[in-house]
Amino acid sequence: MNLTICREQKVRTAQQDRSGSACHKDNPKGLEMSENYLRLPHVKAITGLSRSTIYAMMEAGTFPRSYKLGKRSVGWRKTEIDEHNSRLPRNV
Template identity: 45%
Template sequence: MKTFVRRPEVLTRTGLSVSTLYELIKAGRFPRPLKIGVSAVAWDADEITEWQERCIAAQRDTSAAA
């Protein structure tokens, strides 16, 4: 079963600010929100977790190369 998370939880889980979140979305570097209602959006929790794992892997790859 899929879990959706709203923006406050996305910000808490990622540590991003609102402006950075939307900058990353615009740049195609963060999952786009899904429309879940007339005026409501949310993110797929699994996509947020995958993004976090990619960030960690990229950081470790960079650290190992140094």
């Protein structure tokens, strides 16, 4: 994923990320360099869940929501996926 990042902006809240306010024409969502967004194949690999399970869990509120990255693309914040995985019980 190749995103142009606006370095002038400070850390943004989740609501601001979804608002679409732009600081640069190539970065319409104003995504920050400090945030890593994962696409669906990577989220599936990390969690071991299928696409339909991920979206069903999002609907139920038990999985982090996705963020719109472009017209036809979404991603999940790596920090939120890591936090979700850390809350899961570990089988020892």
